[in-house]
Amino acid sequence: MNSPxxxxxxxxxPEPGYSAAAHPDAAEPAxxxxxxxxxxxxxxxxxxxxxxxxxxVKETRQALKSPQFVLWFLVLLAACWVVTIGGIxxxxxxxxxxxxxxxLFLAYYFILAAALVxxxxxxxYRSLASEQEDNTRDVLMVSAxxxxxxxxxxxxxxxxxxxxxxxxxxxxxxxxxxxxxIDLLTILLLPGLAVLASVGLSMxxxxxxxxxxxxxxxxxxSVALVAxxxxxxxxxQLAAVGAVREGYLVYRQPGFWMAVAAGLTAYGCALLLAYFxxxxxxxxxxxxxxxxxxxxxxxxxxxxxxWIAVAWVYYDLDRQALISAAPMGWVFWLFAGALLTSERPxxxxxxxxxxxxxxxxxxxxxxxxxxPGTGYLFVAANLASLLLLALAGMFVTPVGRLAxxxxxxxxxxxxxxxxxxxGVARLIILGLRRFATLxxxxxxxxxxxxxxxxxxxxxxxxxxxxxxxRMPFSWYDVVSPVRVLDVIINDKVGSLDLQILLIVVxxxxxxxxxxxxxxxxxEIQQTRVPLPQRVIEDDRLLDPTHGRPVNPWGDAxxxxxx
Amino acid sequence: MVSATPSAKRPAPDRPLIELRGLHxxxxxxxAVRGVSFEVYPGQVFGYIGPNGAGKTTxxxxxxxxxxxxxxxxxVDGLSVIEDPDRVRRRLGFMPDYYGTYQNVSVADYLxxxxxxxxxxxxxxxxxxSFATDFTGLDPLLHKPIxxxxxxxxxxxxxxxTMIHDPAVMVLDEPAAGLDPRARIELREMISRLAALGKxxxxxxxxxxxxxxxxxxxxxxxxxxxxxxxxVDEISxxxxxxxxxxxxxxxxxxxxxxxxxxxEQVSDVAIEGDRLRLQxxxxxxxxxxxxxxxxxxxxxxxxxxxxxxxLEDVFLHVTEGRVQ
Numbered sequence: 096m097n098s099p100x101x102x103x104x105x106x107x108x109p110e111p112g113y114s115a116a117a118h119p120d121a122a123e124p125a126x127x128x129x130x131x132x133x134x135x136x137x138x139x140x141x142x143x144x145x146x147x148x149x150x151x152v153k154e155t156r157q158a159l160k161s162p163q164f165v166l167w168f169l170v171l172l173a174a175c176w177v178v179t180i181g182g183i184x185x186x187x188x189x190x191x192x193x194x195x196x197x198x199l200f201l202a203y204y205f206i207l208a209a210a211l212v213x214x215x216x217x218x219x220y221r222s223l224a225s226e227q228e229d230n231t232r233d234v235l236m237v238s239a240x241x242x243x244x245x246x247x248x249x250x251x252x253x254x255x256x257x258x259x260x261x262x263x264x265x266x267x268x269x270x271x272x273x274x275x276x277i278d279l280l281t282i283l284l285l286p287g288l289a290v291l292a293s294v295g296l297s298m299x300x301x302x303x304x305x306x307x308x309x310x311x312x313x314x315x316x317s318v319a320l321v322a323x324x325x326x327x328x329x330x331x332q333l334a335a336v337g338a339v340r341e342g343y344l345v346y347r348q349p350g351f352w353m354a355v356a357a358g359l360t361a362y363g364c365a366l367l368l369a370y371f372x373x374x375x376x377x378x379x380x381x382x383x384x385x386x387x388x389x390x391x392x393x394x395x396x397x398x399x400x401x402w403i404a405v406a407w408v409y410y411d412l413d414r415q416a417l418i419s420a421a422p423m424g425w426v427f428w429l430f431a432g433a434l435l436t437s438e439r440p441x442x443x444x445x446x447x448x449x450x451x452x453x454x455x456x457x458x459x460x461x462x463x464x465x466x467p468g469t470g471y472l473f474v475a476a477n478l479a480s481l482l483l484l485a486l487a488g489m490f491v492t493p494v495g496r497l498a499x500x501x502x503x504x505x506x507x508x509x510x511x512x513x514x515x516x517x518g519v520a521r522l523i524i525l526g527l528r529r530f531a532t533l534x535x536x537x538x539x540x541x542x543x544x545x546x547x548x549x550x551x552x553x554x555x556x557x558x559x560x561x562x563x564x565r566m567p568f569s570w571y572d573v574v575s576p577v578r579v580l581d582v583i584i585n586d587k588v589g590s591l592d593l594q595i596l597l598i599v600v601x602x603x604x605x606x607x608x609x610x611x612x613x614x615x616x617x618e619i620q621q622t623r624v625p626l627p628q629r630v631i632e633d634d635r636l637l638d639p640t641h642g643r644p645v646n647p648w649g650d651a652x653x654x655x656x657x
Numbered sequence: 658m659v660s661a662t663p664s665a666k667r668p669a670p671d672r673p674l675i676e677l678r679g680l681h682x683x684x685x686x687x688x689a690v691r692g693v694s695f696e697v698y699p700g701q702v703f704g705y706i707g708p709n710g711a712g713k714t715t716x717x718x719x720x721x722x723x724x725x726x727x728x729x730x731x732x733v734d735g736l737s738v739i740e741d742p743d744r745v746r747r748r749l750g751f752m753p754d755y756y757g758t759y760q761n762v763s764v765a766d767y768l769x770x771x772x773x774x775x776x777x778x779x780x781x782x783x784x785x786x787s788f789a790t791d792f793t794g795l796d797p798l799l800h801k802p803i804x805x806x807x808x809x810x811x812x813x814x815x816x817x818x819t820m821i822h823d824p825a826v827m828v829l830d831e832p833a834a835g836l837d838p839r840a841r842i843e844l845r846e847m848i849s850r851l852a853a854l855g856k857x858x859x860x861x862x863x864x865x866x867x868x869x870x871x872x873x874x875x876x877x878x879x880x881x882x883x884x885x886x887x888x889v890d891e892i893s894x895x896x897x898x899x900x901x902x903x904x905x906x907x908x909x910x911x912x913x914x915x916x917x918x919x920x921e922q923v924s925d926v927a928i929e930g931d932r933l934r935l936q937x938x939x940x941x942x943x944x945x946x947x948x949x950x951x952x953x954x955x956x957x958x959x960x961x962x963x964x965x966x967x968l969e970d971v972f973l974h975v976t977e978g979r980v981q
Contacts, residue, residue: 139781149773153759153766160761160802234818237721238774239747372922378727379742445740629735633744 142514149240150248152221155255164182164218164256170432171210175267194276196340203288204285204335210260211293212328213321214557219253220320224313242377246301247369253297253516257290281342285335291362292327298369299323304615305376306521357402364395381443385465386434389473392431393463396477400426400484407488415496417488418505418584424481425509429475429546432517435470437524437538442466442621461619465540468615471521475514477610482510495588504583504593511604512576518607520545549574568592573599672735673698674826674857675720679729682715684880689715689752691881697857697874699825703846704868705861707878707960711752713861714754715876717830720859721751733826747775748822750819756811757818758803765799775822789817792847809840816847821836827851829860845871869968879976889968892975902944904933904951905960913956923949937963937976940946 145150158164182202186195223245226232235245264286272282304314338345345351368391375384403420406412446465451457462473485506489499497505506511520542527533551576557564563571567587571580579596582588588596626634663692673696682690686953697703705713718724722742731738733745759767768789772782772892790796793813798806804816819827829848833841841864847872862868866877868887875883877892906913907918910933917923917935922935922943928933937944941963948961 112700145778149770152773153770154761156766157759157761229757229759230753230755231757231759233718233721233723233753234751235774237749237751238771239743239776239822240774241743374782374786381724381739382744441738448740604841627737627740630744633736 102300106295113265119372120190133588147616148244148248150245150252151255154248154252158256167210167214167258168259168263171206171263174206175264175417178206179267179270190274194274196271196276198275198276199274200268200271200277200282200285201332201335201339202272203264204289206327207260207264207268207286207290208292208331208335210264211257211289212296212331213255213324215260215293216254216296216300216324217321219249219297220304220317221248222252223301224307224317227308227313228310234375242374242382243370245377246373249301250294250297250370252398253292257293261286261290267469277339278343279348281338283597284342285338288334289331291359292331295362295366295369296324296327298366301373302369302376305373321410326611350410350476353405359405360398360402364391364398367391368395372550380439382447383446383449383465385438385470386463389435389463389470392473393477396481399427400481402448402578409418412492413496414489414492414502417485417492418497418502421481421485421506428478428481429513429517429542432471432474432513433520433539433542434535435474436467436517436521436542437533438467438470439533439535439620440467440525440528442618444624447624448626450621464618464621466615467521467524468611468618471517471611471613474517476511478513498582500590501583501586504597505580508583508596508600509580510575511601513601515604515607516546516549516576517542518604519609521611522607522614550577553578572634613629666792667824672956673732674734675703675859676732677716677720677729678732680716680719680726680731681728682683682719682724683727689881690719690726692882693876693878693883694729695876695883695886697826699855699860700852701858701873702852702858702860702871704872704875705859706868706875706968707861708976710880711878712881714830715830715834717751717861718753721749721753721828722746723751724743728829739958748823748824749826749828750822750824752815752819752827754833754834756815758811758814760804761802763800763802764795764806764814765846767803767814768821771818771821775887777822780888785823787819789821791806792842792850793817793818798909808845809836812836812840812844816844820851823880825856827856827858829858831861831863833862833864841867865972877972877975884975885971886956899936899938900944900965901964902935902937902947903962903964904935904958905931906933907957913951916954918953920947920950932960 178199182195182199184189186193189195226235249545255580268282268286272275272279300320303320304313307313307316328437370386371387371391375388378384403416406416412654442465448466451460462469463474486503487504490501520538523541524533524538527537533541553569553572556571557569563569568582568589572582579588579600583593583596674694675697677693677695680690680693681688693712693716695703704881705717707713715724716731719726720738722738722745725739730770734748736748738745747968759770762770765786769782770787772785776813777785790799793811793816795810795817798810802813803811812835814831816829819829832848833844836844836931845867846860848860852871852873860868872889874886876883904910904913910928910931910960914926914933917926917933922938924936924938926933928934937947939947941959944963951958951961
């Protein structure tokens with residue numbers, strides 16, 4: 096150390112007084128930029144950069160210095176140049192009159208899809224997974240960044256990469272329009288599809304990286320993710336070939352834009368669920384990790400019902416459409432319910448501080464509170480609302496391909512099985528938690544094994560006993576939702592059997608629901624706890640009306656400082 | 658609750674900055690932390706010592722809001738790490754026993770990132786970075802990539818990151834591990850300076866001599882249990898009943914050893930070269946009496962020295978070397 100302030104051991108230490116005022120010379124950055132921009136623009140850009148997500152800033156800086164990113168970008172540019180030069184040389188003089196834009200567009204699109212659908216999502220996955228490997232996750236988590244800010248930063252970084260790749264390819268893609276043979280709508284829609292796929296898959300990568308903390312599980316998820324990315328990339332390229340060849344015909348079909356809108360809604364809902372899921376997996380144990388997810392689930396169901404209703408009104412569907420749509424709702428709630436009923440049974444004091452106090456608030460929002468009991472009732476209530484809507488739809492639609500009794504049985508039994516299975520699984524989880532600590536994944540596995548057992552056991556009996564195996568339906572099959580719903584939809588069950596099933600299965604499910612409701616009483620009866628005195632003091636210190644400080648130094652907000 | 662009272666040379670505010678209350682952490686069959694309780698006040702350096710697997714890192718991770726206790730609670734500036742981790746994080750800097758650095762990032766960018774992560778903006782962020790680099794002596798390396806830094810420099814960088822938001826509490830897990838002697842001395846000085854700035858510092862280390870020099874109090878942990886808390890002198894007074902005496906005499910120490918073997922308060926007499934080492938179960942007055950007796954017995958004593966009990970002696974006395 097060659098500092099004038101060096102101590103006897105050579106350590107360079109500043110004078111006492113750990114405060115900003117002790118360092119007025121530090122008010123300007125060490126690497127202050129020369130005044131190349133107008134002052135107002137420079138200030139505006141600086142103020143804007145202050146509001147950027149820290150992870151986005153850090154990862155952008157990292158990417159600019161990263162050999163991998165630079166290499167990928169150069170490979171992408173080189174591929175574009177090869178395609179452009181090679182393509183034009185191959186087309187030859189025909190470039191002036193032949194409609195060769197479609198072929199060149201496909202070549203560019205293959206490059207774009209590879210970058211957007213494979214490289215960017217995998218980079219997003221690695222970005223979060225490497226936080227664990229490089230031991231930076233802990234130092235990130237103890238910072239003041241919230242889990243949502245972490246996910247925002249990672250997805251923002253992926254989006255920035257998308258923009259960089261897209262901007263590199265945009266001139267080439269625009270060039271294909273000049274060559275004719277491809278319409279503007281296809282040129283806009285296909286890159287849009289690749290961008291949406293890229294963002295969605297990046298979010299999937301973040302969910303997987305959040306869910307896997309061990310090295311062996313990270314290897315497995317890496318392989319699964321790469322396989323998925325390659326599959327989606329292939330699908331995108333197939334879609335591009337179809338769109339370039341026959342897209343102009345598809346766009347004119349009356350339901351095309353409605354299907355696009357429905358697809359975008361489903362995409363938005365899935366993205367929302369993945370976002371809240373990833374944020375929840377990175378949140379501290381006592382945080383409320385469930386309410387946002389439940390709201391997203393509720394919104395997803397509302398969108399689902401809304402689109403079914405729209406399709407119903409516009410296309411005058413028969414009851415078969417309901418029969419086709421209903422299993423989607425069951426599977427959705429079975430999956431969501433398996434996660435919700437596996438939540439921690441403890442409602443932290445931190446969550447209880449925010450519980451509603453009014454009867455109105457308690458009635459409508461208790462189901463959104465974390466906890467396996469409220470989770471189960473939340474799923475049951477949503478399934479009940481779906482069932483009621485489906486039944487209402489059936490009664491106002493006279494036309495059906497099956498007997499009304501079968502359709503009714505299919506709808507009612509499907510919902511009853513989901514409620515029953517989730518309820519039984521929750522009782523098993525409650526029992527297991529008396530003896531051992533069961534994680535969310537453990538609870539999810541209990542649900543999965545129960546479903547597997549209930550569907551597999553009757554099949555085992557069928558395979559073992561020839562007499563039963565020959566029958567399309569036996570009472571051994573009653574525990575198997577797959578078998579029961581299959582014989583109902585294929586009209587292989589007798590009328591009497593169906594009537595008995597319609598009494599037994601909903602009856603058992605109602606009993607399971609009742610038992611679970613009674614067991615969930617302690618969760619439902621939770622009331623708000625007052626804020627600790629120390630937190631009230633802290634809030635008073637941070638009161639915005641008293642010039643809220645942005646850090647423990649008590650400094651004024653940055654706007655004022657800059 | 659065991660309380661490590663603040664050093665006499667520093668003010669004793671009424672509220673501890675770190676407070677562990679009956680902390681327990683269980684991993685399956687392993688009870689990593691068992692009912693640990695202590696307090697650390699502003700300006701105090703608290704040494705957390707214990708063998709590997711004693712539960713030091715576990716309790717530090719709980720304090721840093723990276724893990725949840727199975728029972729009990731830990732408070733930072735009166736705020737619970739379980740219920741108010743967000744508020745705790747703004748008051749606490751945690752330096753784990755690994756660097757936690759990113760690839761393709763310079764020292765300046767690294768500190769800038771964490772300053773942003775703690776919500777520091779504009780001029781105050783630049784001031785914080787400047788202070789951290791100044792404090793840790795990293796200014797000349799500001800634009801160097803982290804990958805190229807030495808161990809000692811990385812450790813300084815980690816300390817800079819830990820203090821970037823000026824936390825009231827600093828939790829340092831094995832900060833001196835793997836450092837050369839000069840870097841250790843420098844780190845020790847930095848920690849003393851942090852305490853002088855009024856911060857409560859909780860530090861774990863295996864290098865007990867160093868802890869003894871900078872710590873106001875220590876907590877000795879074994880198998881998840883806090884065996885002793887207090888200043889080294891306090892614990893020594895509680896646990897150590899003997900001191901070590903070295904004697905040299907004209908004409909050799911063998912006859913002296915024979916004579917001392919009959920003495921009631923003396924044990925473990927051993928000849929090491931021209932010196933005699935023994936343990937004496939008495940206070941300073943008793944040692945003076947022993948010297949007088951030796952001289953009266955005709956021995957020509959040219960060296961008679963007693964050594965106070967060191968932190969290492971206390972550690973070895975308190976712990977039993979059990980692991981879990």
